[in-house]
Amino acid sequence: MTELESVVQTGDDFAALMREHRAMVFSVAYHFLRDRDTAEEIAQDVFLSLHRNLGAIQSAAHAGFWLRKVAVQRSIDASRKRMRRPQVALEDVAEPVARGVPADPMLGEMLRRLIATLPETPRMVVILRYQEDLDPSEIANLMAIPVGTVKSHLQRSLALLREKLARRGVREE
Amino acid sequence: MKTTRSLALTGALACAIAAALCAQLCAQQLKLNLDHLAAKASDSVDVSLNNSMLQFAGKFLDGKDPDEAAVKKLIVGIDGIYIRQFEFKQEGAWSQADLDQILNQMKAPDWSRIVGVKSAEDGENTEVHVCNQNGKVTGVVILVSAPKRLTVANIVGNVSLDSLADLGGHFGLPRMEQPKGKKK
Amino acid sequence: MDWLEDELKFEDELRKALQRQEPSPDFEARVTSTVRSKVTAAAGQRRPVFSRPLAPGPRPLSPVPWPLGLMPRWLATAAAVLVITSAGAGYRYHRGHVAKEQVMFAMRLAGSQLNRIQMQMKAVRP
Numbered sequence: 001m002t003e004l005e006s007v008v009q010t011g012d013d014f015a016a017l018m019r020e021h022r023a024m025v026f027s028v029a030y031h032f033l034r035d036r037d038t039a040e041e042i043a044q045d046v047f048l049s050l051h052r053n054l055g056a057i058q059s060a061a062h063a064g065f066w067l068r069k070v071a072v073q074r075s076i077d078a079s080r081k082r083m084r085r086p087q088v089a090l091e092d093v094a095e096p097v098a099r100g101v102p103a104d105p106m107l108g109e110m111l112r113r114l115i116a117t118l119p120e121t122p123r124m125v126v127i128l129r130y131q132e133d134l135d136p137s138e139i140a141n142l143m144a145i146p147v148g149t150v151k152s153h154l155q156r157s158l159a160l161l162r163e164k165l166a167r168r169g170v171r172e173e
Numbered sequence: 174m175k176t177t178r179s180l181a182l183t184g185a186l187a188c189a190i191a192a193a194l195c196a197q198l199c200a201q202q203l204k205l206n207l208d209h210l211a212a213k214a215s216d217s218v219d220v221s222l223n224n225s226m227l228q229f230a231g232k233f234l235d236g237k238d239p240d241e242a243a244v245k246k247l248i249v250g251i252d253g254i255y256i257r258q259f260e261f262k263q264e265g266a267w268s269q270a271d272l273d274q275i276l277n278q279m280k281a282p283d284w285s286r287i288v289g290v291k292s293a294e295d296g297e298n299t300e301v302h303v304c305n306q307n308g309k310v311t312g313v314v315i316l317v318s319a320p321k322r323l324t325v326a327n328i329v330g331n332v333s334l335d336s337l338a339d340l341g342g343h344f345g346l347p348r349m350e351q352p353k354g355k356k357k
Numbered sequence: 358m359d360w361l362e363d364e365l366k367f368e369d370e371l372r373k374a375l376q377r378q379e380p381s382p383d384f385e386a387r388v389t390s391t392v393r394s395k396v397t398a399a400a401g402q403r404r405p406v407f408s409r410p411l412a413p414g415p416r417p418l419s420p421v422p423w424p425l426g427l428m429p430r431w432l433a434t435a436a437a438v439l440v441i442t443s444a445g446a447g448y449r450y451h452r453g454h455v456a457k458e459q460v461m462f463a464m465r466l467a468g469s470q471l472n473r474i475q476m477q478m479k480a481v482r483p
Contacts, residue, residue, distance in 0.1 A: 018385055026380040040380050047388050111374035131375035162367060220459045230456035244464045254463045290474050299474055315470050326467050338471045
């Protein structure tokens with residue numbers, strides 16, 4: 001029965017990892033791409049990849065890091081394949097038509113929309129910082145970019161997001 | 174050689190007939206190109222059930238439950254059910270062009286609008302179109318448009334309008350009495 | 358220190374906006390189903406017993422005494438079939454009920470609209 005148990009055990013490990021990390025993987029893709037269907041496809045692909053590479057995973061923490069890294073890579077790849085909207089700098093994005101002062105519940109949605117208009121790298125940096133609570137050095141390690149670049153993206157993106165939101169509020173007066 | 178030629182001709186004829194039948198069947202199934210509305214909608218529903226899915230679902234309908242039994246009977250002749258429903262937070266999210274691309278697909282002689290109802294109270298407009306071939310209904314489209322809502326339901330196949338209307342007696346809705354004979 | 362408080366509040370709003378969300382309820386079932394079908398395909402391949410070395414590198418996540426690749430082929434196939442049958446049956450049941458609910462929703466929608474039209478027509482009929 002040892003052989004059967006080992007197959008079941010591997011299955012159990014994989015299922016446990018999926019339960020623990022599915023929201024993280026899906027959310028990285030969803031917040032980056034703003035498309036549920038594509039995000040689910042990416043998440044499925046990431047977990048299938050994990051299953052193929054399960055033997056190389058060293059620990060539960062390693063699995064989390066591995067999944068996050070692959071989710072980031074696949075999301076960026078998917079974004080590059082999408083030809084729907086060209087990447088524009090946040091400063092060039094037209095303001096949405098103002099219809100009323102946004103109530104607090106709408107603020108989250110507005111923020112998500114504005115984040116989705118950021119260029120790829122700053123967008124992913126913001127998601128990893130505020131969805132995953134990673135510090136700049138962890139983000140730099142994950143995305144293989146310098147820490148200084150991460151900090152610069154964060155600073156600039158936050159300033160732009162605040163400016164856009166503030167402008168929206170001023171227009172309502 | 175003659176045999177090969179006749180086989181080839183038979184094959185070509187069979188393909189042509191199949192294509193014609195497919196085109197006929199496909200004509201009752203509309204192309205609902207409304208994905209662009211999903212991005213603007215606060216809530217959206219997308220149901221797409223082809224014949225095999227309907228038959229599969231039918232196996233899970235409980236014959237002892239009156240609602241499910243009625244539906245189980247109804248879907249026997251149905252080849253597909255396709256529904257897109259959108260709700261929007263604000264008016265102006267959908268346009269007449271969105272409706273036109275659906276209405277334009279029902280310009281063939283087989284299609285006819287059998288009823289149109291406008292509600293002045295809530296601005297809701299409901300239309301029912303049917304595809305009638307050889308005296309049988311082979312497709313139904315129900316189009317419901319309101320300032321903040323748009324629903325398109327396309328039912329393909331041998332649809333019994335009486336049975337569909339009879340469903341009003343189920344699902345907690347009041348049953349409508351069927352008119353007894355035509356008024357002269 | 359108002360600016361710092363504002364900055365912290367803004368970052369809180371960003372965290373709220375970027376809270377993790379769950380994928381659809383049948384996500385795990387779909388992934389599991391795909392994984393199991395790949396296990397069957399792998400088990401069915403002709404693979405000489407004991408001819409493949411253990412994968413080099415770090416130790417696996419948990420002790421796995423006999424890696425799948427080294428099992429006797431008949432045993433791997435039997436294990437895969439057992440797992441797939443039970444997982445597949447469960448997944449089929451789930452998909453069937455999802456389809457059933459969609460059919461019921463569709464029929465409710467069509468029935469309610471036609472019923473409403475009938476009521477309106479009855480109201481205007483002399």
